[in-house]
Amino acid sequence: MVLKQDASISHHERIDPWNIQVNSELCHDTEAGLDHEWLVTNGLGGYASGSLVGAVTRSYHGLLVASLHPPVERSVLVAKVDEVAHLPSGERLALGVNEYAGGIIEPAGNSYLDSVVLDGDIPCFFYRLSETLMLEKRIWMEYGQNITYIQYMLHGAFDEERELSGVEIAGEYTWHSLILEVSPFCLSRDYHSVTTGADDWHFLVECQEQRCRIRAYDGAPAYHLIADPNTSFTPTGLWYWHFWHRRDHERGVAEQEDMYQPGIFRLELVPGIRKTLVLAAETETVCASGYGSARHENVVAHALMSHQRRVQQLLAVADRTTNDLPACDPIQARLTLAADQFIVVRPDYSVSSTVSSPLRLAPDRKTIIAGYPWFTDWGRDSMIALPGLLLCTGRYSEARGLLKAFASVVHHGLIPNRFPDQGVEDLAYNTADATLWMFRTLDYYVLKTGDWTLVKELFLTLSEIIQWHIAGTDYGIKMDPGDGLLQAGAPGVQLTWMDAKVGDWVVTPRRGKPVEVNALWYYALAAMETWAVRLSTDAVLYGQLRAQVRQNFAARYWFAEGGYLYDVVDVEGVTGQNDTSLRPNQLFAASLTHELLSEAQVASMLKQVTDHLLTPVGLRSLSPSDPAYQAHFAGDRLQRDAAYHQGTVWQWLVGPYVDVHLQVHNDPQVLLPLLQPFVEQLWATCLGTIGEIAEPETPFTLRGCFAQAWSVAEVLRCWLVVRNSTH
Incomplete structure (x- = not known):
């Protein structure tokens, strides 16, 4: 591959990676929607993730994947939720997407999915319910807690927005409302495994109006599904059989799973008012927090503001020379948030601590998750990724703590x-x-x-x-x-x-x-x-x-x-x-x-590496002319591991390549087109982040972990090196 300068690429990119949006064309394409993913994390090793259209294409997907012994012991507690919107006209819209064994898609609610947007690091899903109504769903996690928020809000108005409902309040008439049925699909397992249901296995569900405490069996971790007091919950206790994980099928691992539906929440939505379902692993803090009370949405609003404030702080620390990093350098801003997803705590369990111990968030006990969804923290990955993830983002105290922790x-x-x-x-x-x-x-x-x-x-x-x-x-x-x-x-x-x-x-x-x-x-x-x-x-x-x-x-x-x-x-x-x-x-x-x-x-x-190893998405791990070269990364574990370092493209290796190229040619402008495909990857598979590896031949299909620490770290570090060298 020969690097050529692309005059059409300015100092900043042709596209804005801060304002990541996927339009309806991709959302309505079921195959494309199943190929795209999203990720949010909580700083403990826990996360939430799924396909863009809502189906679980991996056993690792889940809305509440809790790290019960941070940053490890990840357990999938809530795999997903499906929504059904009941319009005042009586029309029923099933918004979920599920794929079952045999490739059966039912329902296919992505036909209503109009767009997916990243608001900072929060994925927002917009469903077109009618010509005048849009339903927004946003998902985020509480930093430092195994809590996921699923928040709904109607935008627009009903067709006859001034139609009287028959109830008068303070001289004004209420608006029509929409009923949204939300069905959670629950599990309780290690994130590397799958669940096989049974007719005689019923989860232990304790309901207190709109608050449900769930255990899969005696001794299993307890977790809560909580809504506001105006939301009703109807128990069902049903197994849904034979969900199919297409990504796991490709990897040659267990690909089929059963999920348990404990019941259905019924939310009444009116335009402009938020309604939030809270998924939480059981802790003393969660039980005493006010979720489910009359203060429910106020507590959630405070959590959202805290989350947004933290995002602003991360951006401010990453570049102290500007008050608006997304406007000044959207690439740096986006990669700064991507970097944050890998930085988690590793408490010192040799000393006693309580559930609410501040040690959870202490900067002196940080580590780095190597990649989502299946890696934990590795020493090598942490040391390679630390400069990009922590030093290029201004998080010096955490870098110091991580180095001390590993040295200890x-x-x-x-x-x-x-x-x-x-x-x-x-x-x-x-x-x-x-x-x-x-x-x-x-x-x-x-x-x-x-x-x-x-x-x-x-x-x-x-x-x-x-x-x-x-x-x-x-x-x-x-x-x-x-x-x-x-x-x-x-x-x-x-x-x-x-x-x-x-x-x-x-x-x-x-x-x-x-x-x-x-x-x-x-x-x-x-x-x-x-x-x-x-x-x-x-x-x-x-x-x-x-x-x-x-x-x-x-x-x-x-x-x-x-x-x-x-x-x-x-x-x-x-x-x-x-x-x-x-x-x-x-x-x-x-x-x-x-x-x-x-x-x-x-x-x-450098010439030999460029001629034989360089691709648009990173460097091959072995020259194609080598007899041991593997042209594909696919199949079961044996096939994949046989190719893992025998040709497979690694994206983090763009880092040393850029360093050596600058040393030889001292021409940062020519490296801008080299980095551009990595920027475009922020839309390619998992929104807002960069993955692990790719196939070594055209079209260089992305594989492996959909979010990899050293890939994000080295692309961010390279971007700053090249950007600063052009000044």
């Missing part, structure tokens, strides 16, 4: 690769690069903030990390004293970011001395030398090791015949056995530092 759980010189899904298993430390990424991230933090106190606090831990890497730590991670390079590898263990594994099969083992691991190793040594000098500590060891790596790096990694870098040298520990696979990992040897390669080598490497 170092074991044998390694930070965790992965935290457990259930919050009870041992931490997983199988990573050769995550710990080294922490040095780069800490250095970026110091350059941004000037906060040397954090380096001072962590320096002893950092020194111990280096010593472990020199002497040798777990998984064969050890410095080779002969050339100063890091070697890594253990049977059956995946240690680099190319970490796909199926059973005992490690798809890309990369045992030996991976190129990006040693670029990071050099960076860590250089940073430690600088920090030691700053702290008046002996820096000789770090300087000596850094010089040794610099002396040997190009000599060991340069593949002269190909004009690029080997991906791994001393493969499987065999001296001189080198992997000539053309992969994007080599970019880090130039993006992290300018000291390891000559200008000619960097230029040659």
Whole structure:
């Protein structure tokens, strides 16, 4: 792919990513509507998500996916709601969309869906009920609580808007009203699984007028469905059978599910008045909050204002030079909100806390969700994404807290690769690069903030990390004293970011001395030398090791015949056995530092990467000319993992590519068309965010997680680098 400057793309984009709107043409296209998704989050690891038209196309979709042990133990409690509007004329409009086994769509309420708009980060769905009536539904979550709000409001007027209803209040006549039946579909399961219903299984539903407390069975987590006092609830206790998850079918996992309908809420709507259904995991705070009382809508209104105020604060912190970031830079504004969705708390469960403990929201206990809908927090992803998600958005105290939190759980010189899904298993430390990424991230933090106190606090831990890497730590991670390079590898263990594994099969083992691991190793040594000098500590060891790596790096990694870098040298520990696979990992040897390669080598490497790996949506993980190249990412887990790093396009890799391109060509204008497809992705699959991966061949169909932390982080970081370079 050759980069060409597009004169039609201005400093700001051709389209406005702040005002994201999907029109009726796409909404009425059932297939397209099922392919698009939306996401809202709560800062705890919980979220709400669904297809644009309302059907659940994944087992991971849900209106209340609560994180019961933040940021993990995600449980799908309420999968969706369906609405039926009863007009005064007697007309009945079913607004929901469901897909059942066999591809049956019933009902097909997207025919009434006129548009979907992001109001800040809140998805708003507009249904055309008649020529004069529009129903708005907006969905958001309470920050720091497992609470989802589904709010309805009528816009417009009835056809005979002054028709008397027969009731006179204070000399004025009431308007006609519309009855909206809202049917919740309930579950109680881990978000990785599905539910099979049974005729003799009835959820435990405790109703107090318009407030329902629900448990799937004795001992199951309790949650509440709550409306205002004027709303009625009619119990039904019905199973709906054989919902079909088309996205899960594509992934070769369980694709069919049954859902329980506990009853139906009946809301009376008049134009201009909001009515809100609250879905909440049970806590002391929820039970005493005023939901369901005469103050119900006032409490909800306060929650909405708090949410909107927080959005404004996020934007203000991201750029303190303007009072209106969406107008000044809509790309930065939109990506700032996208970044926020991944930043969640990881409380210190080693100390006692209560349900209402402020530790939930404390900036010193933050972590980063790697991707929605199925990932939790990973050490590698957190360290790679932190600069874009937290430092490029001005959230320095949270960045500081995250770095300290990960440093506090170092074991044998390694930070965790992965935290457990259930919050009870041992931490997983199988990573050769995550710990080294922490040095780069800490250095970026110091350059941004000037906060040397954090380096001072962590320096002893950092020194111990280096010593472990020199002497040798777990998984064969050890410095080779002969050339100063890091070697890594253990049977059956995946240690680099190319970490796909199926059973005992490690798809890309990369045992030996991976190129990006040693670029990071050099960076860590250089940073430690600088920090030691700053702290008046002996820096000789770090300087000596850094010089040794610099002396040997190009000599060991340069593949002269190909004009690029080997991906791994001393493969499987065999001296001189080198992997000539053309992969994007080599970019880090130039993006992290300018000291390891000559200008000619960097230029040659960039050309090879551009010619073989660059696509409009990121970089291929392997050259198409390689015999191991996989041209498709699809099928069951075995098929997908076999292709995951064998050609599949990764969007976050645009970051190092942009860094190296600027280093070689120093022409930020030519990079604007490269970034434009990522901006357009904000409309492409999940509204307002950027996904994980894509197919490596035309049309480069987006795959994987629909929202990925390091993709958003690196696109935001690149956008700011390119934008600032053009000034």
